[in-house]
Each structure stands twice: as structure tokens, then as C-alpha cells.
Amino acid sequence: MQERTLEGIKVVECAEMVAGPYCGKLLSDLGAEVTKVEAPCGDPARRRGPFRGDLPDAEGSALFLYLNTNKLGVTLNLENKKGRRLLGELVRETDILIADWPPSESERLSLSYEIFSAANPRLVITSITPFGQTGLHRDYRAYPLNTFHGGGEGYLLPGGKQNLEREPVRGAGFLTEYDSGLCAAVATLGALFCARLTGRGQQIDVSKQEAAMALSRVDIARYRWDGVVESRAIRGARPGNSIRCLDGYVQIHCPGDHQWRALLEAMGNPGWAADPKYGDRASRVKHVEEINARIEEWSTELTTREVARRVQAKGCPAAPYNTIADLLQDEHLKYRGFFAQAEHPRAGKLTYPTVPYRLSLTPPDCPRPAPLLGQHNQLILGARLGHSTRQLLQLSQAGVI
């Protein structure tokens, strides 16, 4: 078997739902041994779904199955002192701890970086919390809705909507949670380079809010130049944004005059476009609603793919709004092998998206399925930490594992 990039690296993951587990998955898919520590009731992602046939099953939540491939699973009750002691034993032997405890929880349960690193100076602790480990809001509670909108981008969605009376909406799925998990994985690999140079670990503080903001750093900088406080009426108010077609929508982006002319050419140079009020970009933005209505007079007779093809052919960026069904059937993604299949003992054969990078020497292989709840208690807590089967039984009966 091919040697994996992170083979030999041990990770303990005390994190639920998406952000922390996504960080752990990025490492486990690269060959790190990631031990996922769940409370005895299990990660809430097990109850989130989607489930096949809409039938809830703690071992069948697709969100959980995707996020926890290639991991080992143990259960530990960290409210219990013995549970925390077992975690301590586990972390002493590990390179990386991924944790999503809010600062107040770490303090309450004495699960601090200082304590763990005293026993294991090489340890890297990656903390992923909504607002970070320091600052005024460090102990604020948040769910994905709050972290997405707390990052500021949410204030501007949906783009191209003129009615400010209606509420801002979020991006699809758990976007900010994934952004945070990726950001944490990058920082964690960075700390791993450091640990190899110095023999010392360190603590990484990832704020989900800031991970989201980092992606819109350009918009934040623009404000200093133009002083314009962007709103949903400004965001996306441009010719070509969300154009309705016969069977869906397209996105056309024509900020430059040459791209605008290319779009007009694709439409057969309609007479209305000769009006001087459409002559420059600023003026086109001012008349965006009437322009988009004009474009739709043309586009609603055509399919999204045909509109995108004709506009692209003239040299202006345009693309259909792919739906999920479109993506799963997309020839380009198929050709590249973006979706992969894996077998799960309970959920059966599943198709997953893979990572977006193809390493020529280390292609992705078929992932080992996500662990069943407590599947590796015997292996990790028993064989690895040296507790007997009888001790594990007692721990289980006492609600520790």
C-alpha cells in the first residue's frame, strides 16, 4: 500500500458537528490517525441527517458519515473526572488535539492548553470556536447561522436584492463551518512544521468569525477607499447577475466595456442597447434593473447552457447556475473524478465529494467509513492505553464511556 502523507501523526479530535470534524477529516484523509472522542450520546451530526429514505439512524447521518471518514471512534464523558483523566492519557501520546470547547468550558473542566502541554510539550492544540479564545465575545454562544452572519458577508446576502426590508439570508449548507475547519487545518499543518523544527507544540486559536472574514478581506479594504457601506442593494447590483433562462438561471459578469460589448454581440446587438445611458459601467449599474429585464427578454427563450455557451463564445464570463443534480451529472467533474464512492457497513454505498486537489503522487483512495459510536473503545482505550476489558465494562456501566 502507498505510504500516506501524514502517516504516523496522531490526532485526537474533541469536536462536534462540522468545523472541528472537517479539520480532523482533512488530516485523517491524508493518513493521520485521528481518534474522534464523542460524548456517550454521540456527535449531534449523527442526528442531523440527511438520512436515506428520511429514516433517522444514528449510524446513517450522511453529514456525519462524510465528515468522519478514516477516523477511529471512542466515547468519553468529559463531565466525569475519570473521563477527563482518560482524555489526558490519550492526549499525552498524541501530536495534535483538535478541540471546539468554548474558553469558559475549558476552564470549567480544566481542559486547558497549559495542562495538556505540561504533560506533552510537543502537543499542538487547535482550538476552533465561534469568536476565538480572547476578546469581548469569546464566550458568546453561536450556531452556524450566527457564525455565518457574524462574519459580515451574510449582511450582504442575497446580492442584487433591492428590498432592504427583507432579512439577509445565509449561504448554502454550513459554509462558515467548513471555512473554519479548512483554516484550522492549514494552521495545524503549519504548527506541525514548527514542531519538527523546535520540538515544541503550540496553541492555535481559530475564530470562525475571522475565518469567514478573511475570505472577504478585499471587500473590507475597499471600504477604506470609497467609504461606501455596502448593502444588499449594492452587492450584486450589476448587469447579468442572476438572469432567468428557460430552465434555470445564469450568471453573466461584464464589468469591462469589452465584456459588455461581447454580451451584446451574443444577444445579436439589440437596438435598445444603443441608448447612451448604457454607455459606461457606472451608468449601466444605475440602470441595472431595466437592463436585466431586457437581457431576460432574450434569455428566457434559451436554456442556461445555451446562454452561457453563446456569451462565453464572445469572450465574456458566463456560467449556468448549476444545481446539485447538475453537478452530479456534470461531464467535467466526472472526467476529473471529483465524486468518489465508499461503502459504509450500515448506510451502504455512498457517493462523496473529494478534495479539490489532485496530487499526482498521492491520489485519493477509497476512504475507510466513519466509525460507529464507540467502535474503537477496545482498541484505543483498551489496547492502546492499557485498560482491561473488565475496566472498560465498569467505565461503561458508570457512564464514563
Added chain:
Amino acid sequence: MSVLPLARYRVLDFGTAWAGAMVGLILAHLGAEVIRIESRERIDGMRLGWPGKGAPPEPEFNAHFHVLNPNKLSITANMKQPEGVTLIKELVKECDVVTDNFTPGVLERVGLDYESLRAVKPDIILVSIPAAGNYGPLKDVRTYASTLGALAGIEGLVGYPGERVLSLGGGYADTNGGVHGAMAILVALLHRNRMGEGQFVDLSQWEATTSLLVGPIMEYIMNGRNQAPQGNLSPTMVPYNNYACKGEDTWVSIAVYSDEEWQGLCRAMGEPAWTKEERFSDKYSRLKNRQALDELIAAWTSNLTHYEATEVLQRAGVAAAPLLNVDERHDDPHFRERQLYIDMEHPRTGVEPVFDIPWKLSGTPGAMRRHSPLLGEHNEYVFTELLGLSKGEVARLTEAKALY
């Protein structure tokens, strides 16, 4: 001792626009010596153009560029001149990683494709991140972030339930692709450290964004449902929405999962009589009567500012956060405490606040080291110090527009 993670590595960076710049930015933040290859023959669009209002049409005044390129170096080497290409190859010998976000084929046409680079530096890593990857039927697709987001499926999931599709409209697909690019480079470096071999890495920005749509993808895989925009709806949480506050276009997000949190919300609102009504008596009923509930909560939030509402709710144990406009994204007191913006002195534009690294490493704080480079600012360092060319030779190459 404070050691930056990638202090021993050098990266040759052809990255342009937002996605390309983001890759190098992260590596530079991690301590790598990132050298931007630029040329006056074709200046990175991000150095020019918007936001040029009142700014001279020169390459040093764009605020977008300044927040995406701190900690990097810049040289001007002209790929249209054979001598420029030769110099770049000489430089590759001194580098660990080369990265680009050109459309497929550009490096190959000038003789700087992976095989050519490998011939001069056998363990070189080339990470290439075009919009749709280097192969596949749509590899040559022309995109901006917005059209890339449409292809990736993310734009089409924004809007209100049951209404027309709207959009994300920002640069998300670009910058997100850049972070994945940095991840891929770290992985390839770890592989090289272990096995002693470099490699070619192909990254599709399109896939970088699609890979985050796991929920909607799995819903389709499991149950064949093709998701449409859902506003802020969650199948398991209620209330779960943004609510209008006192003041124009200000909002607070409120998210409630458990009964305990629901009780906290009722307390925060002062236990109004309607909270005791049968239709809100348990989570199932609240999920069914979501809209009526949203209206009643909004009536309460409309008397508070978004910060006041957040404070009252958080004190009652309820997840809430203000929606921040761009002004507040600079001035939020939490960000001030965390020192989220670093004031960088730029030689042409003065002091500018630059968004810091989105993580804090306890062992290597303060990794923001230098302002974004002027075009060709480091020609002397790179060509005389690093490659050992004489001053006369550099002058000749400059004259010949190989360094241009």
C-alpha cells in the same frame, strides 16, 4: 524561540487576481519567502483598476492588492523574453514550490511547465490552480468569482424559499479556492519531506467550492432531492433567522436548538404572554409555526439595537450575533481587543489597516512583517544576492526588457 513554520521554504508565485494572491498570502503568513513574478508587460489587474477613484493609474495604489500581498516580495521578469524565462528557471533551482493560477497551457507555452521545471530542479513542487483545473472538457472556461460560484452550485442556493434564485455576488469562490491551494502546497511539502520527491498538483477552484456543499449533495445522493434556496431555514432549529433591529437595515441573528435555550429567549424578551400559547408550547409546534414566531420575535427586536439584542440574549444563554456592515467590521470592540487589523505603512499610500492572519499561533505571534511589495521592489535582492548576477548584468537585462 519563535520560528515561523515555513521559514526554510521559498515559493515562486505566479499567482494573480484574488485566488492566486490568496495562496501566496497564506504561505507568506506562515513564514515562507514568497516571490511574486510580475512584469510590466502584463501587470496583475489587481494592482490597477478599481478602486481607482482619484488614484493615479499606477500599480501601487490599489487597496485590494495591499491586503492580499503583505509579507511577499516582487520581481519583474518578462516571460515573453527568452532571457526572462531563463532567469526564472535559474530562480526555480533556488525554490521549493512554484504556484500559478493561469489558464491551462500558459506555463507550457513559455517552457515553464512541470517537466521543464523538474529538469532544472528534480524535487520541485508545482501547484497549479486554474478555475476548473488543468484537465477536463471545461478546463478553458473563462470565469470571475461570481460565474465560478454559479458553476460550483453555491450561487444557486442563495435566496428566499420558493422565490427566484438570487446570488452570493462576492468573491467567495476565488478566495476560498486560494485557501485550498495553500493546503495543497503544505500537503505536497510534507510529502516531499517524507519521501524526497516533488510533484505536480492540479487544483480546481470550482471543486474547492463544490466540496463545501456536502449537505445539499448528500441530500440528493440519499433522497434525490435537488435543493433550492432556503433562506435561513434549518430543519432542526427554531427560531433560526435574522431579525430587524432599531435603526436602518440592522439585524441580529438568533438561533435556538434546545428547550433550555427557548426558555432563555422567553426570559430575555420579558416572558410576554404569547410565549405561553399552545402553538409555541414545544419545539415541534414552534417548527410548525415558525413564521408567526418570527414575526413576534421581530416585534421585540425592533425596539433594540442589534448589539443590545445580542447582549440581552447572550446573557440569557441564547446564541445571537449582530450582523456587521463593513464599517462595523472595522470597529467592532471584539475585533479591537483581538487586534484583527494591523496598521501597515505602505511607501505610496501611507498607513493602512490590513486584516491579520485568520488564526493566532501562540508560538509565533506577530507574523505580519512587511507591506505588500512595490512592482519589482526586490529585483536587486533576488537577482544579485540570490542568483549572484553582477550589477552590470542586471542593468543589461533591464535594458533588454528581460527584467521588466
